[in-house]
Amino acid sequence: MEICKxxxxxKARQLDCIRVRRSRARTRLEDxxxxxxxxxxxxxxxxxxxxxxxxxxxxxxxxIGAMVEQTKKSSALILNTFSELEEPDLPxxxxxxxxxxxxIGPFHKFFSASTTSLLTQDMNSISFLDKQEPKSILYxxxxxxxxxxxxxxxxxxxxxxxxxxxxxxxxxPGLVHGSEWIETLPNELLETNNKRGYVVKxxxxxxxxxxxxxxxxxxxxxxxxxxxxxxxxxxxxKW
Numbered sequence: 514m515e516i517c518k519x520x521x522x523x524k525a526r527q528l529d530c531i532r533v534r535r536s537r538a539r540t541r542l543e544d545x546x547x548x549x550x551x552x553x554x555x556x557x558x559x560x561x562x563x564x565x566x567x568x569x570x571x572x573x574x575x576x577i578g579a580m581v582e583q584t585k586k587s588s589a590l591i592l593n594t595f596s597e598l599e600e601p602d603l604p605x606x607x608x609x610x611x612x613x614x615x616x617i618g619p620f621h622k623f624f625s626a627s628t629t630s631l632l633t634q635d636m637n638s639i640s641f642l643d644k645q646e647p648k649s650i651l652y653x654x655x656x657x658x659x660x661x662x663x664x665x666x667x668x669x670x671x672x673x674x675x676x677x678x679x680x681x682x683x684x685x686p687g688l689v690h691g692s693e694w695i696e697t698l699p700n701e702l703l704e705t706n707n708k709r710g711y712v713v714k715x716x717x718x719x720x721x722x723x724x725x726x727x728x729x730x731x732x733x734x735x736x737x738x739x740x741x742x743x744x745x746x747x748x749x750x751k752w
Contacts, residue, residue: 585610593618593736598743619740621719632657635713638681639720645679648728652721654683655733655752663689663697670702673710680710681721722747 547560584590589612596603596616607614642650653673655661666689673680686694694714695703706712718738721727722745731750732738742749 587612589613589615592616593620593740595619619744621737621741622744632685632715634715634717636717638711638713638716639724641681641711642721642724642726645726647725649679650726651678651680651729651731652727653680653731654716654718654738655688656735656738657685659733660688660690663692666697670698670706674702674705681716682710682712683716684712684714686714
């Protein structure tokens with residue numbers, strides 16, 4: 514529960530987390546006092562605040578800021594979450610958005626992502642999982658919005674290779690700046706990982722997380738991924 518409180522950052526907190534990070538935490542992270550508590554979000558510390566890594570973070574902040582301002586003009590607020598997960602944050606949210614709030618999630622339990630996904634899902638990933646032992650596979654996916662440089666991608670690949678852990682890794686095309694897919698990874702590293710894992714461009718995540726072979730989920734902590742892992746009871750490594 515402490516891990517969930519610290520890292521999941523429930524939906525009611527996300528807008529405020531982004532606001533706090535933009536207004537003061539971004540500069541304070543450069544200081545040495547990263548263990549200082551965040552008064553708005555106990556028990557989080559400065560170093561725990563989520564970072565949004567995209568190709569243009571400033572554009573992301575502007576879009577989210579506009580979303581917040583337009584949301585304040587709404588007649589009601591509908592959230593993809595459930596109240597049991599958000600206590601006591603819903604009253605805090607109501608202070609900033611004083612309109613009726615309805616928590617009617619998790620949406621993915623009512624509508625399959627396979628019918629709405631903009632990316633082609635590789636169903637061979639399920640065939641791969643069917644051949645594995647129960648709870649033996651680490652599923653790795655950093656979503657379709659987050660991005661990283663080639664060095665970080667290589668660090669992830671080397672980490673998986675050195676861990677000796679079998680895995681399923683979904684690498685969205687365009688994840689690496691200036692790269693189409695995984696051409697920046699050394700061939701010998703790809704060969705090593707191919708013996709133990711399976712790399713796809715996109716996976717049917719709901720089906721993957723509910724599969725008997727999945728033992729853990731290495732995730733970028735996006736809200737959809739967070740909800741899906743919680744609902745399936747899959748332990749998550751939050752990046």
